[in-house]
Amino acid sequence: MRHPLHLSAFLLLLLRLPAVAQQGCRSVEYKQDQLLHNPGLTATFLEIESFTHRQMERSRVIVNGVDHGGNGTTTITVPVVVHIVYNNPTQNITDAQVQSQIAVLNMDYRKRNRDTSQIPSYYRNLAADCGIRFMLANVDTNGKSTTGIIRRQTQQQGFSYNDAVKFTARGGDDAWDRDRYLNIWVCDLTDGVLGYSSAPGCPKQNDGVTIDYTTFGTTGTAATPFNLGRTATHEIGHWLNLIHIWGDAACGNDDVDDTPQQGTATHGNPSGMIFSCGNTPYGNLYMDYMDFTDDAGMHLFTYGQRERIRSLFAEGGARYPLLTSTGYVGGSETTEDPGPGSDMSIRIYPNPAVGSLWITTSNTSYTGAVLDVYNQVGQKVVTTRISGVNFQLDLSSLSKGIYFLRVNGAGKNDWKLVKM
Numbered sequence: 001m002r003h004p005l006h007l008s009a010f011l012l013l014l015l016r017l018p019a020v021a022q023q024g025c026r027s028v029e030y031k032q033d034q035l036l037h038n039p040g041l042t043a044t045f046l047e048i049e050s051f052t053h054r055q056m057e058r059s060r061v062i063v064n065g066v067d068h069g070g071n072g073t074t075t076i077t078v079p080v081v082v083h084i085v086y087n088n089p090t091q092n093i094t095d096a097q098v099q100s101q102i103a104v105l106n107m108d109y110r111k112r113n114r115d116t117s118q119i120p121s122y123y124r125n126l127a128a129d130c131g132i133r134f135m136l137a138n139v140d141t142n143g144k145s146t147t148g149i150i151r152r153q154t155q156q157q158g159f160s161y162n163d164a165v166k167f168t169a170r171g172g173d174d175a176w177d178r179d180r181y182l183n184i185w186v187c188d189l190t191d192g193v194l195g196y197s198s199a200p201g202c203p204k205q206n207d208g209v210t211i212d213y214t215t216f217g218t219t220g221t222a223a224t225p226f227n228l229g230r231t232a233t234h235e236i237g238h239w240l241n242l243i244h245i246w247g248d249a250a251c252g253n254d255d256v257d258d259t260p261q262q263g264t265a266t267h268g269n270p271s272g273m274i275f276s277c278g279n280t281p282y283g284n285l286y287m288d289y290m291d292f293t294d295d296a297g298m299h300l301f302t303y304g305q306r307e308r309i310r311s312l313f314a315e316g317g318a319r320y321p322l323l324t325s326t327g328y329v330g331g332s333e334t335t336e337d338p339g340p341g342s343d344m345s346i347r348i349y350p351n352p353a354v355g356s357l358w359i360t361t362s363n364t365s366y367t368g369a370v371l372d373v374y375n376q377v378g379q380k381v382v383t384t385r386i387s388g389v390n391f392q393l394d395l396s397s398l399s400k401g402i403y404f405l406r407v408n409g410a411g412k413n414d415w416k417l418v419k420m
Contacts, residue, residue, distance in 0.1 A: 025292065026196035028248050033162075045199065051311070051317060052241060076322075079181050083165075083184065084149065084150065084152070085171075085185060086153055091221075098149055099358060103360075108229075119300055122281075130305075137176075158189065166210075185208065185210040186210075187210065197236065200241050200319065209236055243256075251276070260284065262291075266292055267293070274286060346361045348360075348405065348417065353418070356392050358393075359386060360390050360391075368385055371383070371385065371393070373403050375404075376401065376402050402418055405417055
């Protein structure tokens with residue numbers, strides 16, 4: 001819910017918030033520290049908020065739940081570099097775990113997540129496609145090919161939200177240019193921290209998102225109840241200038257029109273209507289990605305949140321330079337759908353792929369189905385069987401190029417794959 005609040009008053013409120021961390025997100029405390037140690041950021045944050053307000057006032061796109069365009073409907077591509085900073089082999093998560101997280105981001109920010117069906121009917125028309133896709137970078141800062149995954153072993157036993165993980169000299173790994181990439185650091189975060197994010201306008205070398213290795217992605221070390229990749233979805237929401245759904249204060253202000261005002265954070269995986277701050281008739285929007293519910297209880301961003309996100313990419317916005325990034329070239333997003341007539345219960349990721357490809361399906365009848373891979377001239381180069389609903393295909397024997405996957409019984413068309 002957005003209600004009148006002068007921007008300077010908002011920043012003063014932020015500085016006065018108690019430093020007691022709530023659950024596992026430390027983005028509020030992190031922003032407090034940034035403001036206290038970098039007083040010049042106050043003017044920067046005020047400027048970004050003023051710009052955001054102007055953009056959102058111009059958009060005003062939702063009428064009775066119908067999207068009328070707003071800050072643009074084109075898909076924005078964000079190249080991603082994942083810095084895995086590990087002390088022991090367990091923390092050195094696999095490429096597959098990284099790829100599973102990218103797939104979740106592309107589903108959540110494009111409203112392709114299947115659990116939208118769990119949104120209560122009275123809030124279903126709020127769920128928005130934010131039009132943001134996340135791609136592992138395939139071009140590094142020097143113009144050379146990369147997988148977008150960087151591994152750095154450290155002597156540090158763990159990291160807090162003091163940003164040490166973002167600097168090689170402090171046991172972490174230096175950021176790539178934030179105007180070309182979203183930097184994500186995956187490491188062992190101490191003291192129950194699940195993740196934290198910088199806010200738009202923070203220093204370039206500090207810009208990005210940090211996630212604990214046990215809450216990143218959906219496989220490997222990801223541990224319940226934070227094993228569905230929603231910690232990164234939430235923290236990247238902060239990186240895209242979203243505020244917690246309760247406005248970080250009792251019945252606070254999240255600067256979004258279509259989110260009901262809410263008393264405080266929600267924990268666990270609730271159901272039914274929970275009322276606070278007089279938010280009748282339907283109560284708290286606790287299934288929003290910017291609340292603190294368990295991963296299984298998070299299902300949507302609203303249209304208002306989408307407009308706040310996309311305002312950053314308007315000309316003059318804090319994330320506008322990313323629109324001309326050369327960090328990712330070609331290919332399709334990790335949740336790419338095949339052509340018309342194909343079975344939509346099958347997903348392939350990442351795409352482009354390097355060493356291996358994951359094939360996931362919600363249809364268990366495909367376990368045991370024949371999978372064929374063809375090159376561009378129609379020659380069959382791989383034949384195998386899908387061994388489960390999450391199946392990893394080894395691509396190491398294939399040369400770089402374009403291939404087509406065909407699953408027996410999965411529709412008329414093929415899945416296009418780019419092998420890097």
